[in-house]
């Protein structure tokens with residue numbers, strides 16, 4: 296046992312030696328190897344992942360013929376003639392390196408030819424570009440493609456006068472983009488000053504999260520479109536954006552309060568925000584806060600009053616709601632002043648608490664005001 300012969304096989308040994316002796320032998324063998332040798336990695340699997348079969352996921356409208364691009368087609372494309380491209384666009388046939396080079400280039404060219412020759416985005420049904428878009432039976436072949444191409448071409452451009460304007464890309468290179476502006480002018484700008492524009496179908500959406508492209512000009516454009524229709528409120532997810540109309544707008548009053556109370560309306564409004572806070576408080580039994588912020592003259596005080604009116608209408612009956620609403624006049628009489636931004640600027644911050652009982656009626660309020668030098672609490 297002590298003299299293990301080099302000719303003894305492992306199998307023979309295992310039948311003769313105890314497990315302790317086998318372990319000892321393996322330790323001795325292990326000592327012979329250099330200590331810093333890393334353990335061998337497990338063998339890598341030799342099988343390769345299968346490529347997904349392209350046929351399975353083709354949209355039904357996509358028709359691909361199996362022939363590879365023909366040389367005569369390629370030369371026809373080079374001479375700017377339109378050609379029905381019968382290549383396997385996503386097909387399985389492998390091309391040689393040279394063939395691939397030639398096949399890539401004419402395909403790219405054929406797209407450019409379509410854009411240059413038809414600036415309105417209408418593309419011949421024979422175009423290879425067509426097969427890249429699914430066809431909606433209801434919209435029709437051309438409408439779908441036209442829409443898709445227009446969407447790609449409409450951009451926001453930061454013009455030298457210092458504002459955003461929409462335009463269409465006429466040509467695009469790494470350094471320059473030629474843009475046809477909506478006023479008919481053509482300007483050349485760096486592609487860095489371009490941002491994607493949303494299709495006009497999204498102009499004036501209720502909630503900014505519905506926009507496909509959420510960039511600065513798109514947000515401002517959407518707010519402007521809504522403002523021009525007297526919709527001064529827009530949602531940005533859970534946040535309400537309020538634009539100051541500086542005029543009377545037909546967005547307030549008893550009828551609208553009832554409509555929001557009875558959930559007949561859900562378009563963005565301060566009433567909807569106040570209603571959500573009230574409903575949340577009653578449902579979960581948790582205090583709710585509405586934070587109104589903005590620059591001087593933005594309409595914070597007016598917005599707070601509108602929310603208070605709604606809550607007073609919800610929890611009225613005790614008469615206390617009128618007292619709460621009247622505090623505004625008293626506070627403004629003492630704490631407001633005319634500034635260059637606002638004729639009736641509140642020179643203090645306000646924290647208004649309205650307390651509701653379990654019967655959903657107003658049972659108290661606490662108003663705290665805060666200036667640089669003083670802190671005045673009011674209680675009911």
Ligand SMILES: Nc1ncnc2c1ncn2[C@@H]1O[C@H](COP(=O)(O)OP(=O)(O)OP(=O)(O)O)[C@@H](O)[C@H]1O
Pocket residue numbers: 539540541542543544589590591592593594595596597598637639640641642
């Ligand atoms: N929803 C509204 N509808 C009509 N006019 C409004 C509305 N909101 C604000 N305004 C007009 O804008 C003026 C300024 O609004 P407000 O005093 O609420 O601004 P503010 O943000 O509280 O300003 P400050 O911070 O200076 O006190 C109001 O006096 C009113 O004329």
